[in-house]
Amino acid sequence: MDVYIENLKKQFNKRILFELRDMEFKSGRINVLMGRNGIGKSTLFNIIAGLDEDYEGSIAYDGEALSKEKMQDITLVSQKPYILNRSVYENLAYPLRLRKYSKREIEEKVEFYIEKLQLKELRDQNGRSLSGGEMQRVSLGRALIFSPKLLLLDEYTASIDERSLGFMEEIVLEYKETGANIIMITHSKEQAERLGDSLVYMKEGL
């Protein structure tokens, strides 16, 4: 799902946070978004994900405005993920249950991601008691599991240990092959270089 942003202006009270003339994120790529703390990256993600409707300007998703149907194909892996107060298994299953997947499909997919994200030991643990890095894994799995066409990753490996970083990046690279649009915020130049197909820098007055 291509995203095209035009004249997007966001302000808090009277203070203008950013005004983006135009900006494009193409599908089938990993689009890296960088910029200093507080420049408005997460705020932009919230807007793109449809969580914040208090802005001026327009965003086109495959040329169209945001709709309920489109929302079904967009997801955000938040910088501060909120993991549901239920087991890790059920956290992963939740988006599938929302979409009325069959029991078998749910089990298959969830087990697949539990394996892939090395969550086997945490399978039945409550999501609210996870460690920072564990939450980020669950959050990624929960997002990928329903195959979104637009995936917003907000510093999704900030708390991931060195050993796991590899597979966390690998998973996203693999996912790119589905043709989805992946936009990723990171503060690590190395990560940007490893994964990014394009790079946008948010700057003051852009």
Added chain:
Amino acid sequence: MDVYIENLKKQFNKRILFELRDMEFKSGRINVLMGRNGIGKSTLFNIIAGLDEDYEGSIAYDGEALSKEKMQDITLVSQKPYILNRSVYENLAYPLRLRKYSKREIEEKVEFYIEKLQLKELRDQNGRSLSGGEMQRVSLGRALIFSPKLLLLDEYTASIDERSLGFMEEIVLEYKETGANIIMITHSKEQAERLGDSLVYMKEGL
């Protein structure tokens, strides 16, 4: 404030998370603590900071048990900092107000850290609306401002942008010179090498 851990055992329900035979963190140093996600680093920090009393074994602070007075000199910069619902200025001032510093002292110290942490523009902004990286800065400043003798830093630069990483590390290196005990959790080997005087790896069955 030296920390000496002996036979520390932590379990959730029946599951043993870790058992630490003995572990020492000396003052005047930056002690780096590393380990994979979920190994129990943050849990250990909570215990050392006196937030979690549900454990077996003992921890000595300069050879003594934890007391109310000692707690005044210990602080934790959490992995998920909670910034108070008041201005950035007041967030920094809070620990000083608790300690009944004079108005002038408070102003001086707060302004010093606002400068140092490049928070000038956020001075009067509400702490709850900060970005991830901004919160980490405020959290660090709020901890250093009252000169704790034991400083626990839990991935304190995870969301810090590349430009700011330098001064965030610099500040901690400077602070080491006061003779305080700094224990730092990080997932970055580079950071550990840049800052660490000693390194402890938490491993399964340690």
Added chain:
Amino acid sequence: MDYILMGIKEAIALLTSFDREVYSVVGRSLLVSGMATVLSSLYSIPIGLYLGIRELKGRRHISRLIYTGMSVPSVIVGLIVAIVLARRGPLGDLKLMYTVNAMIIAQTVLLTPLQVGLSYSLARNSGKRIKNTGTTLGGGNFDIVKLIISELRPQLMINVITAFSRAISEVGAVMIVGGNIKGYTRVITTSITMFNSMGEYPMAIALGIVLLVLSFGVNSVVYSYNTEE
């Protein structure tokens, strides 16, 4: 002060007498207030949460209106339900007046604004992150209401307990539509009021204690479903 001591003695006597009359009054209280709490929860909690997560225009005014509803005096609720259920009223044919069912209806109505208000406040103050999470995972408004219910169950339980405590302790509504008829619609609070107007204070206090014992029992049961710890 003697009344209080006598009341305590009387309460012990009542509770250990296994008097059928006493137990039927207690049982009726539990039935009426319990049913009203359950019924009002069923629709008021979803409605309150739904209003809370919607970004409605004129939100400030809506909030005030919702909270104002919590102040409806129970006598007024009783009166209005009585007008509707009375023989000459629109639902007179159902012959509900002065029955346990009428009392349940009146208390259900009474609890509605309270339950809507408390759930609304919960959604407004603690529901934002849950709503965002649910939305990014593809949930609609209805899914999010369900999600909040499961995520904030301990807080909702307290709201339900608060509602139950208002129901079990109120007398205005049940008195008007029930009439405190012995053997049919007499509940603990209407008995207390009656004994109070008879000047039988120890008995009134005794029943107050019985009510608290009952309430403690109910809270214990509800609380054991509360995952707070």
Added chain:
Amino acid sequence: MDYILMGIKEAIALLTSFDREVYSVVGRSLLVSGMATVLSSLYSIPIGLYLGIRELKGRRHISRLIYTGMSVPSVIVGLIVAIVLARRGPLGDLKLMYTVNAMIIAQTVLLTPLQVGLSYSLARNSGKRIKNTGTTLGGGNFDIVKLIISELRPQLMINVITAFSRAISEVGAVMIVGGNIKGYTRVITTSITMFNSMGEYPMAIALGIVLLVLSFGVNSVVYSYNTEE
């Protein structure tokens, strides 16, 4: 149904008549319930929060006891306060019985368990992170109670509004210690009860509406201090 229409008309007439009697009854309601809410908040909120942040032994039992307290019927509170304030009671010399002050006292007592319970629940469910933050910054229990008050003000405001709504709408306690004395202790709810028993339903409903208007005003004022949005 006519009663309800007549009640609405009557309510408009009352509100626009600027009748001194009506306004003094409304003012007294506001004074009694407002003062009781403020007074009970002053100590009940800190106590509730304090109990909530302490890791007490037998916490589950304490929780149940606290929530049970919310069910005390107002008639019982009225009765017990009356026993204490009566001429021959322990505080009889203060000559408080059948005064506005007695009503304030009774409602303050009535609100105490509710306010303690709601604050306790708030601290238990939402206070953990604030407590941890306060502790690592060097705060003691008392500091943390203050910190929770400032951090959770919107939620506490709703608790206070809930308490006020219980006070302004209850009749049991104020009736017993106040006596519904014309010109002295008559408030809206005691008037409603009186008109109801006199069969003057439109007037009772009219006063109910007046009460809601008053409540809306109070909520608006309280709400404007509410930083929720």
Added chain:
Amino acid sequence: GCGNSEPAEDTSKESTETSSDEKQELGEIILSTTTSTQDSGLLDYLLPVFEEKTGATVKTVAVGTGAALEMGQNGEADVLLVHAKADEEKFVADGYGTERHDVMYNDFVLVGPKEDALKLKETSGSDIQSALKNISNSGSTFVSRGDDSGTHKKELKLWEETGISPQGEWYVSAGAGMADVLKIASEKQAYTITDRATYLSLKDTLDLDVLVEGDKNLFNQYGVIPVNPEREDNAEINEAGAKAFMDWILSEEAQKLIGEYGVEEFGEPLFVPNAK
């Protein structure tokens, strides 16, 4: 607290000796009475006249007869105006009150469904005993106050005189005020005994008619009793106020007012003054 050393206060006390300020001497009088006198509006009509005349303030606490007598026993009220003659006399005999005087009476009536299926109007006329027998024999629903009030006691006495101990499905014990009981009777299309004043004031809202009236057994005597100030712990009793109230309500002026009350609205007086 009051600083009784202040001279200003002493002078003010002396100045109350003058006759114009005599009014204030009476201070506050707490009158404990039954809801029927308040709900009928009689007190709102009478008391301002008394207050105007004497400068006293009367605080009326309207409760059930049982609670009113209990208040008197506890010294919580200065004077009582109630209607349960036997209990009142016992109250005075036990030394809780100083004296008791008849003030007025109203009458009770038996009300029931308008269609009067039992034909009580025809068969019983003004004979309450025959009417009660008829009701109990036919098993028709009868609603009792069941709250130990003056009215309830009166009703029980009537049953006793009829020789019936009322119990069973047909005999509903409500435990509620007169107004509530009338509503219940109306809803259930049942019979009940009520004071005429309450019935008249609610008449329009009820589907009930008066079926039996005028039996002398149905008269309901109100009495006034000042609470005994000499009893232990009764130092707070406003003796002078209570006496003044009693004297006034028994006076010709007050008796005349009572006799006029309600004539305009209902075409007949609600209470019949009968002080001796």
